[in-house]
Amino acid sequence: MVQIDKISLPDFPLLLAPMEDVSDPPFRAICKENGADLMYTEFISSEGLIRDAINCRRKLDIFEYERPVGIQIFGGDEDSLAMASKIVEVTNPDLLDINFGCPVKKVAGAGAGAGVLKDIDLMVRLTAACVKATNLPVTVKTRLGWDEDSKNIEEVAERLQDVGIKALAIHGRTRSQMYKGEADWTLIGKVKNNPRIKIPIFGNGDIDSPQKALEYKNRYGVDGVMIGRAAIGYPWIFREIKHFVQTGEVLPGPTVAERVAVCKQHLHGAIKWQNQRVGINEMRGRYANYLKGLPNIKEFKSRLVRLNEVEEVEEVLDEIFRTYQGFEIEHTPIELIDYHQNCPL
Incomplete structure (x- = not known):
């Protein structure tokens, strides 16, 4: 069993990644039915929440059948993130997640999302501000670093754990890579196997088949995997991974x-x-x-x-x-779209 503060998840839980314009309540309901163990809302601007922007407020909608569910926020200002954390707490999610991984220019270029990877001291201060502002367990989703020359995720993991986060999800690319190339899970494995790290570590990036999920589980020792692009249009990926991990058998694809x-x-x-x-x-x-x-x-x-x-x-x-009716679609690894190209931001 995996624990995020008081939240109990099954062994090797499967998480639905927060994706803008994708991870809304109707889609989350379908993923939950197919085996997602923990889900996140679309990410929400801390500034938008404070301004009472209608689109941001709507993203706070969560439902009992989704639990456990986390609300994810982003921003680059300590006071705004702290205030947004208090607003989120009123809606009673199971946890609060901070986005330090979004690579989109509109977000990262404004000093939020993956843009914070340029300043680790700021990342620590922002995280600490959220932890102090809410009674909810706080988690973080981030990337390996800003670029190839600044892969600082090992330092980041230790320092964020020290200020009180309860779990960390790591996408195996830098911000500069966006979604290009292959996700590198080597550093994710190093973080997980660091004796100083006591919180759950979830790996994210390129999980497109049950076979790969089990392979990465065994190779890198992560506590679970977060699935994003592979679930778009294929929520059955959750049930297929669960079945394969438990039995070694590949389920037939959806009819x-x-x-x-x-x-x-x-x-x-x-x-x-x-x-x-x-x-x-x-x-x-x-x-x-x-x-x-x-x-x-x-x-x-x-x-x-x-x-x-x-x-x-x-x-x-x-x-x-x-x-x-009766047609069988060939069961092949899922084609991962370039989510950046389709992101409305």
């Missing part, structure tokens, strides 16, 4: 019926969370990922993204089910 059912579930979840117009619009960018691998699916997708009524969308989804 066409499961894919269509998840499209409908996500659609209705998005509408319930917001409204019909916004929910239908937001789903237009999701169908392609859920239906990936079906031959000659382009015509159906082009129809789905033009529809404005729930009943019409469901009719097309039912037609997809009838057309492809």
